[in-house]
Structure formats: structure tokens, C-alpha cells
Amino acid sequence: MAAGGKTDAVWRAEDTTPAAIEAALRALLTEARTRSENYVPARSLNLVCIVNREYSGEIANRLRGVGRFAASRTVVCSVSPKRTTLDATASIAVPTETHAGMHAPMRETIVLEVGPRHLPHLETIVDPLVVTDIPTVVWSPHGHPEALAALLGLAQVVLVDSGDEPDPADAVARSSALMERAYVVDLAWLRSTPWRERIAATFDPEKLRGDLRLISNVVVRHHPDSSLAGLMLVGWMASRLDWRVSRLSTDGAGTQTGRAAARRQDVQLRLQVDRTMRVRGLAGIELETASGRWLRLDRGAGGLRARYRGPRQNDREWTIVGASRGEAGILGEGIRQALLRDNTYRPALLKAGEML
Amino acid sequence: MTELLSNPLIEGLERLPVHPTALVIFGGSGDLARRKLLPALYNLAADGALPERFHLIGVSRSAVPDEEFRVQAAAAVREFSRRDADDKVLDALLAEARYISGSFDDVTMYPRLREALDGFDALAGQKLNRAFYLSTSPEFFPVIVKALGEHGLTETEGAKVRVIIEKPFGTTLAEARELNRTVLGVLDESQIFRIDHYLGKETVQNMLAFRFANGMFEPWWNRNFIRNVQITASEDIGIGSRAGYYDNAGALRDLMQNHMMQLLTLLCMEPPVDFSADEIRNEKVKVLHAITPPEPERTVRAQYAAGTVAGTDVPGYLGENGVKDDSNTETFAAVQLRVQNWRWAGVPFYLRTGKRLARKVTEIAVTLRPVPHQAFNQEGSVGVQPNQLIFTVQPNEGVTLKLGAKIPGTRMRVRGVNMEFLYGTTFLSQSPEAYEKLIMDAMRGDATLFTRNDEVEAQWRIMDPVVQRWESEPGPLPQYAAGSGGPAEIESLLAVHDEWRAI
Numbered sequence: 001m002a003a004g005g006k007t008d009a010v011w012r013a014e015d016t017t018p019a020a021i022e023a024a025l026r027a028l029l030t031e032a033r034t035r036s037e038n039y040v041p042a043r044s045l046n047l048v049c050i051v052n053r054e055y056s057g058e059i060a061n062r063l064r065g066v067g068r069f070a071a072s073r074t075v076v077c078s079v080s081p082k083r084t085t086l087d088a089t090a091s092i093a094v095p096t097e098t099h100a101g102m103h104a105p106m107r108e109t110i111v112l113e114v115g116p117r118h119l120p121h122l123e124t125i126v127d128p129l130v131v132t133d134i135p136t137v138v139w140s141p142h143g144h145p146e147a148l149a150a151l152l153g154l155a156q157v158v159l160v161d162s163g164d165e166p167d168p169a170d171a172v173a174r175s176s177a178l179m180e181r182a183y184v185v186d187l188a189w190l191r192s193t194p195w196r197e198r199i200a201a202t203f204d205p206e207k208l209r210g211d212l213r214l215i216s217n218v219v220v221r222h223h224p225d226s227s228l229a230g231l232m233l234v235g236w237m238a239s240r241l242d243w244r245v246s247r248l249s250t251d252g253a254g255t256q257t258g259r260a261a262a263r264r265q266d267v268q269l270r271l272q273v274d275r276t277m278r279v280r281g282l283a284g285i286e287l288e289t290a291s292g293r294w295l296r297l298d299r300g301a302g303g304l305r306a307r308y309r310g311p312r313q314n315d316r317e318w319t320i321v322g323a324s325r326g327e328a329g330i331l332g333e334g335i336r337q338a339l340l341r342d343n344t345y346r347p348a349l350l351k352a353g354e355m356l
Numbered sequence: 357m358t359e360l361l362s363n364p365l366i367e368g369l370e371r372l373p374v375h376p377t378a379l380v381i382f383g384g385s386g387d388l389a390r391r392k393l394l395p396a397l398y399n400l401a402a403d404g405a406l407p408e409r410f411h412l413i414g415v416s417r418s419a420v421p422d423e424e425f426r427v428q429a430a431a432a433v434r435e436f437s438r439r440d441a442d443d444k445v446l447d448a449l450l451a452e453a454r455y456i457s458g459s460f461d462d463v464t465m466y467p468r469l470r471e472a473l474d475g476f477d478a479l480a481g482q483k484l485n486r487a488f489y490l491s492t493s494p495e496f497f498p499v500i501v502k503a504l505g506e507h508g509l510t511e512t513e514g515a516k517v518r519v520i521i522e523k524p525f526g527t528t529l530a531e532a533r534e535l536n537r538t539v540l541g542v543l544d545e546s547q548i549f550r551i552d553h554y555l556g557k558e559t560v561q562n563m564l565a566f567r568f569a570n571g572m573f574e575p576w577w578n579r580n581f582i583r584n585v586q587i588t589a590s591e592d593i594g595i596g597s598r599a600g601y602y603d604n605a606g607a608l609r610d611l612m613q614n615h616m617m618q619l620l621t622l623l624c625m626e627p628p629v630d631f632s633a634d635e636i637r638n639e640k641v642k643v644l645h646a647i648t649p650p651e652p653e654r655t656v657r658a659q660y661a662a663g664t665v666a667g668t669d670v671p672g673y674l675g676e677n678g679v680k681d682d683s684n685t686e687t688f689a690a691v692q693l694r695v696q697n698w699r700w701a702g703v704p705f706y707l708r709t710g711k712r713l714a715r716k717v718t719e720i721a722v723t724l725r726p727v728p729h730q731a732f733n734q735e736g737s738v739g740v741q742p743n744q745l746i747f748t749v750q751p752n753e754g755v756t757l758k759l760g761a762k763i764p765g766t767r768m769r770v771r772g773v774n775m776e777f778l779y780g781t782t783f784l785s786q787s788p789e790a791y792e793k794l795i796m797d798a799m800r801g802d803a804t805l806f807t808r809n810d811e812v813e814a815q816w817r818i819m820d821p822v823v824q825r826w827e828s829e830p831g832p833l834p835q836y837a838a839g840s841g842g843p844a845e846i847e848s849l850l851a852v853h854d855e856w857r858a859i
Contacts, residue, residue, distance in 0.1 A: 040776075040778060040781055041781065042781040042782075044782055044783055072781065101715060101751065101752075102751055102752060103752045103778055103780055103781070105778075105780050105781040193369075194404050196365070196369065197369055197371055197373070197404065198408060199365060200363060200365035200366050200369055200373055201374075201408045202408070203363060204363050204365075204366070204373035204375075205375065205482075209362075209363055212363075212364070212365070237365075240364045240365050240367065241364060241365075301444045301447075301448070302442075302444035302445045302446075302447055302448030302449075303401075303404070303444075303445065303448050306408065308481075310481065314481055316479075316480070316481050318479075318480075319448045319451070320404070320408045320409075321402075321404070321406060321410070321445055321448045321449050322402065322403070322445065323401075323404070323442045323444075323445045340370075342368045343367070343368055344367055345368075
């Protein structure tokens with residue numbers, strides 16, 4: 001399950017202990033250094049993944065796809081329902097291309113085969129295996145709340161995808177609870193980054209900033225599984241622009257409507273499901289101001305397709321260039337964001353919760 | 357939220373908005389544009405970092421239609437981009453790119469350029485900022501700037517006009533002053549962005565963070581604890597196909613007068629009041645003012661002779677294609693400088709740069725004074741070496757602290773060991789190319805990583821006497837074998853007890 005690069009050395013053991021695994025990994029690293037002094041251990045962050053064994057292949061593929069954003073040490077806890085013993089595989093990966101005289105960072109992966117009995121005290125297995133003094137991120141895409149709870153004492157960051165929760169209200173509650181214990185990086189939030197950047201850019205010219213107070217209508221179109229992403233985008237605007245929001249109503253097609261109270265006027269809110277979307281996230285947004293401006297952004301080839309109408313009814317259309325990051329890119333971005341801090345997520349999430 | 361004087365939506369965003377911009381590259385089909393500028397623009401586009409309305413215009417002498425320019429630009433991106441090009445992004449980036457052909461001194465070319473720029477404004481329905489990137493031969497810098505002024509292209513109502521000027525900014529102090537006079541006669545200093553691409557490198561910017569975000573270094577960052585500083589910029593390659601440029605420039609002009617002096621100022625500057633462009637540059641200029649030009653005995657120049665590099669025989673400099681048989685151009689330059697101020701008085705600063713040396717490395721090594729009592733010289737110690745702090749700019753970007761440590765065993769024997777911080781192993785992000793950072797900063801109007809007029813002239817004031825002296829002195833120059841560590845003559849620059857780090 002090594003992320004990025006080619007596997008250089010592997011160690012395996014059945015019914016083993018964390019101390020033995022740690023010692024074996026240390027030996028692998030020392031041996032690798034003797035093979036090439038260019039090999040140096042990467043030390044950016046630890047990523048601890050808790051996955052169901054039957055779906056571990058899919059997670060491995062996603063981790064391989066993050067490329068250069070791979071954690072320096074990945075600890076995968078692969079959970080099988082009937083397992084009672086601890087088996088482990090430790091491996092080291094080095095870059096596929098190395099150059100003479102250039103450092104080649106080694107990345108380490110430990111796959112732990114665990115069973116339900118290990119999960120309530122998973123920290124006693126994982127703690128000796130993470131590198132100290134660098135951030136530790138926990139990602140539990142298949143649930144396992146007891147394992148996640150056990151690891152919150154040693155992790156500084158929790159990676160979640162609110163889009164994975166069937167009920168947005170549950171997702172908000174879960175992330176809110178996690179935020180009390182750790183910094184939360186939400187992949188659903190990261191899917192909205194380009195949209196937030198573009199809304200911010202639209203109103204960045206000084207002469208247009210005043211129009212932020214005049215926003216009167218917001219429409220968000222989203223993937224059927226991404227209503228929370230849409231709510232968080234509206235929540236972000238509400239939290240940054242001091243809008244008071246309340247519960248939205250939902251019709252049979254899943255369209256959510258309601259209004260927010262801004263200082264000068266109400267803002268009509270509408271979140272529509274776009275069933276043509278193949279990937280999760282947002283499909284498009286529309287903003288309208290009381291001053292007569294209208295902006296529409298839609299996903300398009302090579303970036304976002306923008307349409308704008310000013311107060312004089314002058315329509316314009318153009319492409320805002322940017323590459324699609326894909327799901328692997330979103331996960332990689334999530335890992336990278338674990339080393340940064342974004343203080344706008346929490347207020348946006350809370351506002352999203354108020355609309356549910 | 358109180359007032360909407362600032363944009364409340366930018367909080368938390370990594371990529372801050374940049375005003376819609378039209379970028380004009382003079383020399384748009386040239387080597388720098390193909391290898392660096394166009395790939396940098398592509399990578400910015402792929403990251404979604406370009407302004408939401410961005411238009412590109414290439415200007416060069418060769419007569420090609422817009423479509424051909426787009427094809428050539430796309431080919432350059434595919435060949436030189438640091439990551440594989442996404443065709444959709446590349447198509448979107450270049451879809452409306454324009455090409456204006458003409459000689460830079462052709463007065464009929466500028467109205468066509470203006471027309472293209474006005475056309476982009478009309479398309480956008482707003483005044484775009486205009487950034488003119490002068491990626492041309494330096495003799496055209498004043499020609500282009502004057503022409504921009506004469507054709508009313510240096511200001512536009514409701515938007516900013518900026519001019520980015522590539523190196524070299526003059527080849528002598530007199531030329532630098534004259535060029536400054538010319539451009540400042542047309543533009544305000546706040547509109548001028550003089551490129552020194554070293555300043556766009558993450559490791560160079562990290563020097564500011566390293567010095568001013570860590571309290572542990574300041575107590576010994578002075579003459580009381582530091583014995584000497586060595587700044588090295590060595591290359592293992594020869595001049596390649598650049599004989600035309602290099603034989604007129606030489607090592608001192610190519611790297612030392614600009615890049616290496618910038619590294620020196622970042623190392624020596626006092627903490628700025630804040631990290632705004634002018635506060636940082638004020639402090640850097642003070643360092644340059646404290647340096648006097650080196651006396652002749654504190655300078656060394658040399659040329660590489662034939663030798664062996666990576667197991668391959670290579671010719672000497674005078675045997676390279678395009679180099680004059682009697683060329684006195686130095687391929688190696690070394691100087692000892694002194695920064696005459698309270699913090700640095702008495703500390704020698706050794707700068708050396710050259711081609712066809714043993715390996716490629718750019719580094720700054722700060723050597724501390726040795727401990728006052730050598731307690732570990734017995735029992736077979738390799739020897740207690742002075743501590744060194746080494747900033748490696750390339751190729752293994754990072755910071756190394758050399759310490760003395762006990763060798764495992766029953767006896768108290770000590771040798772030097774390294775504590776290393778490596779960029780490649782510590783951060784997940786890939787460092788952007790320097791040009792990506794600098795192009796964005798210029799479009800944003802942030803001049804922190806660009807050289808101000810007084811900085812350029814202060815750098816030249818130090819190095820110009822060396823240039824003039826070397827040009828007036830007859831050859832032949834001392835030689836060093838290609839693939840070696842440089843000429844033996846550099847030993848003469850060292851103060852007592854100092855020694856050069858191995859290249």
C-alpha cells in the first residue's frame with residue numbers, strides 16, 4: 001500500500017508486537033541508508049488510516065494517487081471482523097527516479113492487520129509506530145468510531161469527508177464534535193475551494209466590495225451526494241458576510257430553499273441537485289446583487305465557465321483557467337492541508353448546520 | 357465584520373485574488389519565455405492561481421500569426437513544464453493569446469500592441485492591469501521602456517501598469533545608473549520589478565524565516581561568534597551554447613554581482629520593522645552601503661582548462677565554440693568582502709562562483725568561532741571542528757548544522773556530524789519554480805522579491821571597480837582543471853585559520 005515511488009524493502013511478521021514492528025522498520029531504514037547515502041527518511045507527517053480489509057484495495061489506490069502529497073509515514077490499520085492477532089507488513093518506498101548527489105526521500109508504510117478487539121485501544125498499537133514531533137493525521141473512511149476515538153489522543157488532525165455521511169446533519173454533528181478534540185480537515189470543504197476563491201476574486205476590486213452587502217440571491221447546484229458541500233459554501237458566505245440563516249425547506253426533488261438575513265436585505269438561497277454530475281462536489285453557482293449584477297460559474301473544460309451581467313445588461317462569458325484535481329487530488333490536498341490552518345471552516349460548518 | 361474596506365472573503369484562502377491582467381512578454385518566442393515563463397504561466401493556470409481574467413500577448417521580431425504562437429507556446433509548455441500539461445487547461449490558457457510581431461524599436465509596433473490590449477479590455481468589460489515582461493536582450497530594455505512611455509502604455513486609468521525587467525540590469529555601474537535614469541524617467545519605481553530569480557527560490561526566502569522566526573540564532577548572529585561566511589555558487593557544466601553572452605559577461609557579472617550579493621544581504625541584514633517590500637529592501641541596502649569594493653589582493657579570477665567531468669574529457673574555456681582564442685573572460689571569480697558595521701566588523705565574507713567545477717551547489721556556510729578550549733584533542737579524535745550552519749540553495753535544498761559528537765565506543769573521541777533539515781523530506785508541497793512566484797508577485801504588485809533601483813546601484817558600486825580592473829588587466833588568466841574545486845590562487849583570499857569548504 002506504499003504511496004508513491006517504488007518499494008525498496010519489505011518486512012512481514014505474524015502475531016507480532018508494535019515494538020518488533022518499530023525495530024524492523026528502523027532496521028529497514030538503516031539498511032537502505034547503507035545501500036545509498038542519498039536515501040533519507042521523509043519527515044513531514046504521519047497518516048494513520050483505519051480501513052475495512054475488504055475495501056483496503058480501494059483506499060490503497062486512493063493513497064497511491066496522492067503522488068507528492070504522500071505522508072512520510074503511513075500506518076494502515078486494516079480491520080477484519082474475525083481477526084484476533086496482530087500481523088504486520090512494513091515497507092519503504094523510494095522515488096522511482098533518483099539522481100546522483102540528490103537526496104531521495106524514503107517513505108514508510110506499515111500495514112497492521114487488526115481485529116475488533118484491537119480497536120478500543122488502538123492507540124497502544126499505533127503510538128509506538130508514529131514518528132514523534134511531526135503532525136499525526138487520522139483518517140477513518142469506513143467508520144470505526146471507537147478506533148478513531150482511541151487515536152484522538154495522539155493525533156493533531158482528523159481527516160473527514162462530510163460527503164460520506166448519508167445525513168448532512170450527522171456530518172455536521174460529527175465534525176463539530178471532532179473539532180473539540182483535533183483540527184479537522186474536511187474533504188467536502190476542500191472541494192469548494194476553487195468556488196470560494198472565485199467568489200472572493202469577483203468581489204475583490206475595491207469598487208465591487210460594497211456589492212457584497214447587496215447580494216440578494218444565491219443558487220448552488222451540486223452532486224446528489226454533496227448537499228453539505230453546497231450548504232458549507234453558503235455557510236461560508238453567511239459567516240464571512242454576517243448573514244443570519246435559518247432552516248431551509250426541502251422539496252421532493254431535493255431542492256433546498258430559504259432565505260438569509262443580511263444587513264440591508266434578505267438573501268434568497270436555493271440549493272439544487274444536479275443529477276448529471278459524475279463526480280462529487282459543486283456543479284455551479286449563481287450570485288445576484290440588488291445593484292443588478294449577476295454572476296454564474298459552472299464547471300467546464302479547462303476550468304470554470306464564468307458568465308457575468310452588469311447593471312447595464314452587458315453580458316460577458318469567459319473561462320477561468322484551472323485544472324480539475326480529481327478525487328485523488330482532493331485527498332492529497334487534504335493531507336497537505338493538515339500542515340496548515342484554515343479558520344474559516346468551523347464558522348462555515350456551523351452556519352451550514354443552522355440551515356439543516 | 358465592520359466595514360467592507362477589506363475583502364472579508366479572502367480570509368483563509370491560500371491563493372489571494374489578483375486583479376485581471378494582460379501580460380505582455382517582449383521576447384515572447386525567446387529562450388527564456390519558452391523554458392521558464394510560459395511553463396510558469398501554465399503551472400499557475402493549472403493551480404487556478406492566475407487572475408480570473410488573464411490574457412497573454414507575445415511580442416517578438418519573427419513574423420508568425422497568433423495561431424502559430426499558440427502552437428509554439430503549447431509546445432514549450434509540454435517540453436519544459438515541471439508537470440505534465442493538461443490539454444484542456446493549456447487550450448484554455450492560450451485560446452485568446454495574441455502575438456504581435458515587430459522590432460522593439462519599430463514605432464509602428466506599439467500602436468498594434470495598444471490595440472490588442474484595448475481589445476482585451478473591451479472583451480473583459482473592464483480595464484485590465486498591464487504587465488510588460490522584458491525578456492529581451494538588455495540593450496532593448498531602455499528602447500522598450502521609452503517606447504511604452506511614448507505610446508501612452510505606461511499608465512491606464514483604473515488599472516495598474518507594471519514593467520518586469522530581466523537581468524542583467526546594466527553591465528557596469530554607469531550602465532545601471534543610465535538604465536535607472538531611463539526607466540525612472542518613464543515609470544515610477546513602484547511600477548518597476550527588476551528580476552533576480554534567486555530571490556524567488558524557496559530556500560532563499562526561507563533565510564528570512566530562519567533568521568527572524570527563530571530566537572535561537574540571533575544571540576550569535578554577529579562578529580563575536582561567527583568566524584567567517586562562505587557563499588558558493590558552483591556549476592559543473594561549462595558555457596554550453598551561451599558563449600556569445602558569457603564571453604561578454606563572465607562569472608562575476610553572471611552570478612556574483614547580483615544573485616550572490618542578494619544572498620549576502622539577506623544573511624547580514626538587520627531585522628526589518630515589518631516584512632513589507634520597502635522595509636526589507638531598506639535593510640538590504642544598508643548592508644550594501646557597509647561594504648567597500650574589494651582591494652585587488654582580495655579578488656581572484658580564473659578560467660577553466662581542459663579536464664575531466666563525470667568521467668568525460670571536456671575542453672578548456674578557450675577551446676569552447678564561440679569563445680575568442682585570447683579571451684580574458686573569467687569563468688571563476690572569488691572575492692573577500694567585509695561588511696563594515698557594528699554587527700559584522702572583522703568577519704570575512706568569501707564569495708566564489710565558477711563553471712566546470714567539481715559539482716553543482718549553491719550554498720551559504722556560516723562558520724562559528726571554535727570553542728575556547730580544545731578539550732577533545734586527545735584519544736584519537738578526528739578533531740573538534742568549528743560549528744557550521746549551511747543553507748543549501750540547490751540542489752539539496754535545506755539547512756545543515758554541523759556539530760561535534762562523540763564517536764560510539766569506550767573512548768571519548770569526537771567527530772563532526774550533521775543535523776539536517778531537508779526541504780524535500782519535510783514538506784508535502786512541491787516548491788514552485790522561482791518564476792511562478794515572481795510572476796505572481798509582480799502581477800500582485802508585491803516588490804519584496806525584486807531589486808530596487810538603489811540596491812542595483814549599490815551592488816554595482818561594490819563590484820564595478822573589480823570589473824573595470826579585470827577588464828584593463830592583460831591575460832592570460834590563471835587556470836583550473838575542469839572538474840576541480842577551482843584555482844589554487846583562492847587560498848590567498850583566506851584569513852589566518854580559515855579554509856574553503858570543499859566543493
